[in-house]
Amino acid sequence: MDQYHTxxxxxDxxxxxxxxxEQTALEKVLAHFEMEAAPEFFQLYREINKAHWEMLERNELTKDEVLSYRHERFFEALGKKVDGSKVDQLYRNTIAEHGHHLFDGTLDVIEELSRTHRLFIITNGVKATQQKRLHRSGLLPYFSGVFISEDTGYQKPMRAFFDYVAARIEQFDRKSAxxxxxxxxSDIKGGHDSNIDTCWYNPLGKSNPFSFSPHYEIKQLNEIYSILTSRNS
Ligand SMILES: [Mg+2]
Structure with missing residues (x-):
């Protein structure tokens, strides 16, 4: 078997x-309207937000509409009328400023992996926001490159996104990535459609309702060592 090099x-x-x-950003938005951040509001927001992104996938809304309507519907449910695009600006600025917290232990794993492997980031999102967060997270020195969907013109899980990435990484070989x-x-389907092996990071142990499967599944990031070692033997 080929080893994984990349x-x-x-x-996210x-x-x-x-x-x-997301929670920090929502607190900030609620505070802006002098409203308390009740725990049930977060769940409500997440449900509304998810429903809106699903409407985008079904081509019922544009991305800009999703970004503003989600806030308008959320505040509507709380009995308040707001300008969704203004709220979204505050919301996304807060994520850019404060959304750089790593899960525990992540930096150690990444640092160690960077000694033996080539590491890249592949992310859907807005370039300015993602770059700011990456910079503040302390992750950047360990990565050989960053691919952000807004930059590439494509997004995960599109094959074109992974073709773009493959064409820009030196000596990229799908079999060793x-x-x-x-x-x-986005991640697992994208890999499946592009003939690149996948590892599903699934900390909550969710079930997979789809017809495609990841090659590996881990609950903690450090479980990746055993995947890479078994591939080397
Ligand atoms: Mg993600």
């Missing part, structure tokens, strides 16, 4: 704790 890491909810960033990510629909 590791392609997803960013794989290395960076996006849930925490591994994608590590938390999202079945």
């Amino acid at each position: 590791l392609l890491f997803d960013l 909810d794989t290395l960076l704790d996006f849930g925490r960033a 591994l994608i590590i990510g938390d999202s079945l629909t």
Whole structure:
């Protein structure tokens, strides 16, 4: 078997704790309107947010509409009328400023892996926001490159995104690359469709309802060592 030389890491909810960033941003937005941040509001927001991104996948809304409507619907549910695009600006600025918290132990794992492997980030998102967060997280020195969907013109799980990445990494060989990510629909499906092996980071032990499967599944990032070692033997 070929060894894995190149590791392609997803960013949000794989290395960076996006849930925490989202919570901080929502607190800031609620504070702006002098409203308390009740715990049930976070769940409500997440449900509304998820429903809106699903509407984008079904082509029922544009991305800009998703970004503003999600806040308008959320505040509507709380009995308040807001300008969604203004709220979204505050929301996303807060994520850019404060959304750089790593999961515990992540930096150690990445540092160690960077001694033996080539590491890259593959992330869907807005360039300015992701770059700021990456810079503040302390991750950047360990990565040989960063691919952000806004830059590439494509997004995970599109084959074109992975072709773009493959064409820009020196001596890239699909057989010796591994994608590590938390999202079945973007990271794992993307790898599956692009003939790159995948490792599903699944800390909560969710089940997989789809017809495609990851090659590996881990609950903690440091479990990746045993995958890489077994491949080497
Ligand atoms: Mg992710």
